[in-house]
Amino acid sequence: MSPETASTTYRRNHLFLLLLIGFISVVSSDELESLLNLKTALGESNTKVFDSWRPDNSVCNFTGITCDDSGSSVKEIDLSNQNLTGSIPFDSICQLQSLEKLSFGFNRLHGSVTEDLNKCSRLTYLDLGNNIFSGPIPDISSMNGLLYLYVNSSGFSGTFPWSSLENMTSLIVLSVGDNPFDQTPFPMQVLKLLNLNWLYMANCSIGGEIPAGIGDLTELIDFELSTNYITGEIPKEISKLVKLWQLELFANNLTGKLPVGLRNLTKLQRFDASTNYLEGDLSEIRFLTQLTSLQLFENKFTGEIPPELGEFKHLVNLSLYRNQLTGTLPPQLGSWSDFNFIDVSENFLTGQIPPDMCKNGKMTELLILQNNFTGEIPASYSDCKTLTRFRVSNNMLSGVVPSGIWGLPKAEIIDIATNDLEGGITSNIENAKTLAQIFAAHNRLSGELPQEISMATSLNMIDLSHNQISGKIPATIGELSQLSSLHLDNNKFTGEIPKSLRSCGSLSDINMAYNSFSGQIPAALGSLPTLNSLNLSYNQLSGQIPSTLSSLRLSILDLSDNKLAGPIPESLSVDAYNGSFAGNPGLCSQKVSYFRQCSPSSSDTSGVIRTVITCFSVGSAVILIFLAYSCYLKKKSQNDDEARSLKEDSWNIKSFHVLSFMEDDILDAINEQNLIGKGGSGQVYRASLKNGVELAVKHIRNSDSGHRKRKHSGKQKSLEFDAEVETLSSIRHVNVVKLYCSITSEESSLLVYEYLPNGSLWDRLHTSKKLGLDWETRYGIAVGAAKGLEYLHHGCERPVIHRDVKSSNILLDEYFKPRIADFGLAKIVQTDSTDGSTHVIAGTHGYIAPEYGYTYKVNEKSDVYSFGVVLMELVTGKKPMEAEFGENKDIVFWVCSKLKNKETVLSLVDSSIPEVYKEDTIKVLKIAIMCTSRLPALRPTMRTVVKMLEDAEPCKLLNIIITKDDDGKKKTDKILS
Template structure:
């Protein structure tokens, strides 16, 4: 038989096969098109054109967010971050026979997730995280091919179907946190997922201890168990997780010491076990030289901060506040990294402040309050223009404040309260445009308050009390329109109270007690709309109480005692006369006998008034 005769039957057979295949494919695509159009109709969307390409005349493979496999069947739905809202029609979605990826995270989806989800049996990637679903997660044991499961922060509650996980032996990432599930320990099904590299179970009512079996998850790079009800010690088996990049355990009730073997986690960059009951020292951290963030605040840790931390080249954030740490900080701390943040407050640390934490010009927050640090504030911080917060209050610091610190452009708080610091506030403060809080009380600061303070236009609170400041209160202080607290008590200010202080319409508290101020009380203070506390006691103020002070009739937080005031107390304030608010002003008297004291105008006691100028309040 000739070759022509032998090829004809094959030609017809192959053509028939292709036609059948194309016909079948066309039917599949038509069915899948219907499913996707139903999905479109079920979901509403705002501020996005994600469904613009979803038209019935278009192939589903050309839809935005849709991918198809090699035979043209829908294999992926990627519609995360699109503000989608509505109830998810899983009964139709899970009819997509080739669907391997369903990603709908970071939307506004709501309602229950139906048991139809179990029909998406070929899923390898499922992301329903960061939505607003309700009810429990259905049984998903049929999804045995899953490798990525994200259900975090989506409003799920009830019992999570932990048994479903035992079939997912290939699971790589499991993220269930931030859901109000029923209380549960970490089940054995989780620690048997030996291919996991990401386990996020924070804030989902996990209780009990960390199982020792956690050590079998040697591929983990991220382990997060924060904001739960976990107890017991951190198991030594955690040291087997040598690939860990992040370990987050904060806000639980863990006890005991940092486990022996923690030093093995040399790839660890982020470690946070804050807000627990951990004790012992930090020696296990000496070898973790890849750390970028170390947070162990609010524990019972003791001992010294390891000197090796000063050599860490990547350390950006260090937060160890509210422990019982002692000894000095490593003097090289932060000098080799783009250091950003330190908070070691509320410990028993001593020695000098490390001088080079802003060496790379990146430091933003320096919080070292309530310790026993000594020495001077390092001059290097005068050039730290990135600094936002500078708090070294309640220590034993001495010397002067480097002048440049007063004028750092991004600083919003300076707090050096309760030290032994001397010297003046310099005119550099005019450059402190972001400064909102100036706390320098209980030191030995002296000199005049510079008139340039008016350049710090963001100032809301000035607290200079209990120092040795002298000279006049600059009238320019009236330019500080956001000022709401002014505390200058217990200094050596002299001269008059500036009338311009009455321009600070936001001010609520003024305390200038125990200085050497003289002259009249500005009547403008009585017109301040928000002022509720005024203490001008123990000065040398004279003349009459302004009639405008009648506004204080609604609030007793007024103290004018121990001055040289004369004349009648405004009638609206006579009810305060028995509370010591006006004591020590021999020239003050009352207009109204209803207060129980003789009237200034009573003719029967006029000779006595001439003798003592006016009836004393303690008559």
Template sequence: MSFRQRLRPTTTTILLPLLFLFIALFSPSTSDELQPLLNLKQYLENSNPSLFTSWAPPNGVCNFSGIVCGSDGLVSQINLSQQNLSGFLPLHAICSLPSLKKLSLGSNGLYGSLTDDLKNCTSLEQLDLGKNSFTGKVPDLSALTKLTLLSLNGSRFSGKFPWKSLENLTRLTFLSLGDNPFDQTSFPEETVRLDKLYWLYLSNCSIAGKIPDGIGNLTLLENLELSDNQLSGEIPQRISNLRKLWQLELYRNFLTGKIPVGFANLTSLVNFDSLHLFENRLEGEVPAEFGELKNLSELSLYRNKLTGALPQKLGSWAGLAYIDVSENYLTGAIPPGMCNNGKMIDFLLLQNNFTGGIPDSYANCKSLVRIRVSKNSLSGSIPAGLWSLPNVVVIDLSMNQFEGPLAPEIDALSEATSLITIQMSVNQFSGKIPETIGSLKKLSSLDLDQNMLSGTMPESLGSCFGISEINLAHNYISGEIPSSLGSLHNLNSLNLSGNRLSNEIPATLSSLKLSLLDLTNNQLIGRIPEALSIQAFNESFDGNPGLCSQNMENVRSCPFKSGTSSRPRIFLSSFIASVLVVLVLLCLFLLLKLRRSNLDHPLKSNSWTMKPYHVLSFTEKEILDSVKAENLIGKGGSGNVYKVVLSDGKELAVKHIWTTSDSGDRKSCRSSASILKKSKSGSSEYDSEVATLSSLRHVNVVKLYCSISSEDSNLLVYEYFPNGSLYDQLHTSKKMKMGWEVRYEIAVGAARGLEYLHHGSSHRPVIHRDVKSSNILLDGDWKPRIADFGLAKIMQAGVDCTQVIAGTLGYIAPEYAYTCKINEKSDVYSFGVVLMELVTGKKPVEAVFGENNDIVSWVYSKMQCDDSVLELVDTSISDDLKEDAINVLSIAVRCTAKMPVLRPSMRMVVQMLEEAEPYKLTCISTAKEVEK
């Protein structure tokens, strides 16, 4: 053995301990990583304390919740996405973790700006900060050369994005930067050089100009989303090179020219969207090769300028689930095989020039949910099976040339138990409206105007308890108006004009809360019920010379008959009426006495339970004694409202919610008694919901002082608002002149209240369900408060969602017409309508908007023409502030986007409104700061 061989073990024995000592002295340890994580905890802990309970010694950092360590024992991942976190992000601490490869904090409420410390996170491979509430610019990313995933979408970043830094991020496979208000830029060429990308999401981030041909180099792309930008020019031919694409979204741009050929190469394509919400410029025919796309399940091409026929083989391979080619200039026949495999859910071809009939094959398409073919040139009869499809919620056939009797084919409607909307106006349908219509308990809208219908109105209509709109105008319907319509407590709009209806107007209609009533041009006679003889309905009875009223300007006065021969009849009628009144009063007295007897005198204070939610300066008795007719100040869908003046002069509002018996006038629907009835355990959904609402605290949310309940009645005691509701101030005789400054402050305050309900509560999000101007109350200083939040859910607890319509006509989001899902975006839509009211001064539904139009459609149409935009602004708003009002109107347009996903959150709405502050208010606030 040589000397060197003998020496080697000794050398190794000496060097190994030295090596371990060097590692111990100069390598980081988990103890070094404790402090950065504790710093992170300090910034975020208050928003979710339970998440960080494990973040404390003696636990090692690798045992902290959301922390993953590598084989070396050092922190490699921080996974805290979707944890309801809010606060600043201490990047200086996070980026001191030397082995951190993954930082995932998406879908939280983080705010503040990203500091330049991000450049020290050089080991990062995945960075997800998407869906937060950051401010300011994205810092330079050039140092993060190991990144394979970068997700910053929907986080409110602004300013100029550092596109140049992407040149260093050559390993990126996933890039998501959409839904941020960056400064406008032309299409960033840097992105088309990232040839490892399989996911590119750049929607809604202010990209303009042409899509470069280089996009065809990204051959690994599976998802390409460039929607909601300002892209122009033609769609590059080379997009057809992206053969792995399964989704391509180019909607809401300004793309022109023809759809390029070559899409037959995209054999993996499932979704193809090329649409613009207001205007697009794609033209020419839909390529015939679209009929060869064997995996295509969704096709959306609406609102373009496409012409020619749809490929007749379209969807016949796999079967489409969704097609929307509405609002083009398409012609020819409807392709017959799009539901070959029974997958079709949405069938939307409205506003084109299609001819022929609806193919018989669709009568067997049991998966169909929405059928909309209105505004075409379709003709013939309707396939009988279409009326009995089990899942269909919308049938829209209006403005075509369909013909034939409604019965007997439509008698099968009783099987279509999911139907919410029937729109068949402006056709040539004939015959009677069948009695089976009464079996549609979920029906919300019935529109049969301008046909050739005859016979009488079916009494069974009174069984459609969920219905909010009935339009049977301009037909040949005769006979009486059914008294059963008076039981439709959700009915908002009733149009029976231009028919042959006769006899008297049923007194039962007096109980309805109608925003539109049109009985003009019929043969009605007699006295108009007093409750309908109001200014809002001044023109609702024209063309009925046999009608009279003592209170209406446009209707003749009801004369008293003179002469001796008529006196005995008048006397007898008066005598009979007096006897009937006495009998009714006696019955009511006996009923009330019986009720009090059965319930152990519920009006006595010892039978009521008061639950205070604040320190109270009043007693239960003071409230109960004031709930009486002379103090009634309002009626709403959830109950009567009374004004209470306490002995110390303080004013309160009391909402009285009765729980009636199941034997009332809603026999076929679950009554509020069964909804609010307490269980054996003594709890109820009513109690839990009210308890949740009572815990909410915000300056723009109405304060609930207490609830007072008995076996058959519930009282909610609120603060009182002397200026009434926003609806009162905009649309009634109570209104006072409100300048734009006041309206703007109301808009911002109301938005903040809704933002709190959706995002700011420590409880689950509270969805209002009935946002409207009458539920925004104004105090003595015109400060707004959101009212009646959550009451819609309380009133509907345990009821099928379509038995009681969530919302009010004109405010209801369009998706509610075909789905029962109500979420925060439904409230956002309704708030957008309120913003439109504030700017225009008009109601959500008015005759001036035209047939079948509401304020949203009216505003959209006007905003297409620059010359018409300023005409939208209420004339009482001064000229120098009209531009500011238009800025808010543009926010309203975003809030009322047809697709919920395109609507901003209430947080974003508040931010946009704050940025739209009128110049005058900015000057005033600046002056105040100077004074300080």
């Protein structure tokens, strides 16, 4: 080659190289711009992931970015789980021509996904799951090379573009569950995806039957179709899926038997078909030896539990409750593995409790209640230190309760009720630091209640009724500061009722009937702010009825058949307590007709003493007048001192609305003359302003709330105050009580509300004030209160669980419009909570949802239950607890027991409601029944409740109830369960 030719070739190659470099530079510049656009769109995110995304840095060095082998093009964007917020600019991202992976899962991304997503045609991996998008998923048919598609739990709605999947024949993972899509039959396009090994379609509104073609997806290792509207039988073709590791079909409407051939799924480790209508026996299960978790609860299975389950080496979770199973539990059950959980409650099982389920010391829950088990409680469970729930009630167990059971260090519930068990509660209960609930009623327990029970400081419910326990109640019981329910009735207790109970500030329910208690009724019981039910009947109590009981709002009061004497307090001499004082011949009353009239001569004093009294009557009158005047001066002085003390404090006012008053206007109202009520967390005063506006002021003394306080600025500050301020300060809703401001000092805290002149719904339904509360007014209260709760659950930035919904916490304005009030127990659901629930026992007896007796976890559905009780109050006019319902029965039980035919249903309606409105009341009663379903999952949301209250037609309800006997239990049980 000549020098000239070589030079020309060199120049040509050099020019080509410069052009190539220039081209690459242009491509890199475009990709940089696309990524910087993405950064800008998500720039408000609280994350450091974008710190490296700078124009002076190489795109391939950006955090979350992977380039191709040449380093010239972006191949992957993985920004999952980075706390990102904002909307994704797909129009910009999809300009990345080499992009194959796009992962934004587990963030808080919002907005709609535009059609521009379809331009990312080279993607093999797309993850938009676990975000808060809105609107439908657009057409993605261009992505025919997709291998992985995750859009689960992302808030998408509308119709999923199933037709887009037809050409995605290489798809390995399809995860579309947990989205509120429009209901659709099982999408047949899925059956063409023969390479699928992971199919997640749970909770996305799939209906119809599972097609037989599902058997063609032989590569599946995970198939989840739970919480949908699936009907029909499980197809026998499912037995072809021999690679299955997990099969989830729970919470559907499946019928029929477990298909023959299910035994072929020998690699199956997790199987859940619970909450369906499946029937037949469990014989196919005995071949699935690799099972670790078997969940078939709430079906109609019959026959025996296969004995082979006792040989399963890996089984750790077994849940078969609410079926019709018979026979025994395999005696070796759980003895091979780190067995964790068993629930076979509500069957017809017999035999003894397998002794070795906690052999490896890992068991947390043993639930076998409501069966026919016999024999003793195996002593081995005394050493099961991991147990949190031990529930063996409603069986035929006998023998002595192993002493170690009472001292299990992690136990939260011990439930041995309704058996034939003996022995006593032992002193090692002092080790049960987490024990919250004891249910031991209806046994033959004896001995005395040990002093050490006061060291189980988490106790909130104790039911030892119907046993043979004797001796005195330990005076230290007052140390159980969280105690809310105490049932000791039908035992052999003696001695006095401990005055220390006044320290149990959360007590709402006391039953000590049918014992041999003596002495006087402690006046201190009247200081229990939340006491709702008090039964001290059939004892040997003497002395007068304490006037302090008048300050309580009691649904149940029974002091009958004692030795009480003297006048019945005037405020208790009302029809609501008719019969509460019978069997006390020493009582007298000015109002109750069947008691003798109280008079100066009603005592047994002698004539001499009467003469002496007569002689000194004038002198006594003078002395009394003098003492009364002295007390008046002293009380006035105390009030003046208190007023001066309030004025002298340094106050900090925090307003939440525009205020038309000054701090002094409120402080001036804190005096005895303006007191209008007492609550669990403070006294309430009415403040009348000069401009005619009236306000309600809750006064909380920071040193008066005992165990409910925590340190704050060197003083004790009320947790109820914190909860109420945090909850109400940001709420703006016509059906939630308005909080104008908080005023705080070192010594006191004040909350200033709007004043509601018509009191509470409880007052209007259950006291003499109920006159004039017609059905139209009641219905309006129901709708308004429902809207207030709907706002708390669905309209706030973070859902608010009220936790004490009841008629006394629904206040009424001058037009009888309702306001939800008293947020001292409210809980704001934290955004990082995994289940949106809270572990606190709270509420009022009669309104508390049944899950309180089963688990600590409560959520919005617990409020729904309580609201259902309020609806029943509105319809029936009854209190949540009435003697006519039966012992330990509530209004929910009573209502459900009457749902037999149209006549018995109509008999539930308050007799004061005219006939013309009774059809309308039944509509509300139906909603109340659904709200009080035993299972939280079957209760509607408050959003649904509002819609039903506004739109439901009464005639449909009557059909549902009337056809119960004609159509069988299945339809009605779904409503009443």
